[in-house]
Amino acid sequence: MKFSRRSFMLVTAGLASSLILERNVAAQTGPVLESDANAQALGYKTDASKVDHAKYANYQVGQACANCQFFQGKAGDATAPCTIFAGKQVNAKGWCSAYVKKA
Known part of the structure; x- marks a missing residue:
């Protein structure tokens, strides 16, 4: 040809x-780092148990990315894309101030 x-x-x-x-x-699709500007603005932590309760009074024990409506993974996924962080991977055990409980 x-x-x-x-x-x-x-x-x-x-x-x-x-x-x-x-x-x-x-x-x-890379991971969201706690040092990322957007992550810092939203108080993202890869481990929800390390959330500053004084700074984020709306945080409640049991809240985690895995049970947030913005988490795009399946039950049991360790990480998955998050719509808040433009599809980057968040830790299922993480948390940020944009948390909304899955319906």
């Missing part, structure tokens, strides 16, 4: 775009 210069350029551009998209998706 013979490629024209134009076909070659289109195929090359398409491949490059798909590789960049895959890399961006992989970067978004």
Whole structure:
């Protein structure tokens, strides 16, 4: 099969775009770090037992990412994407001030 210069350029551009998209998706699915600016703003902790009760008076024992409506995982998942953190992975035992109990 013979490629024209134009076909070659289109195929090359398409491949490059798909590789960049895959890399961006992989970067978004990384873990949320407590040091991330958004995580700090929301008081995210990877371990809910370490939440500052004085600063986050709305926190109640038993609240965790795993039973929050924004947690996108299944029961038993150790980590899963969270809609609050743009699909990044949160710890099921974690907590942040955006917590809303699953219905």
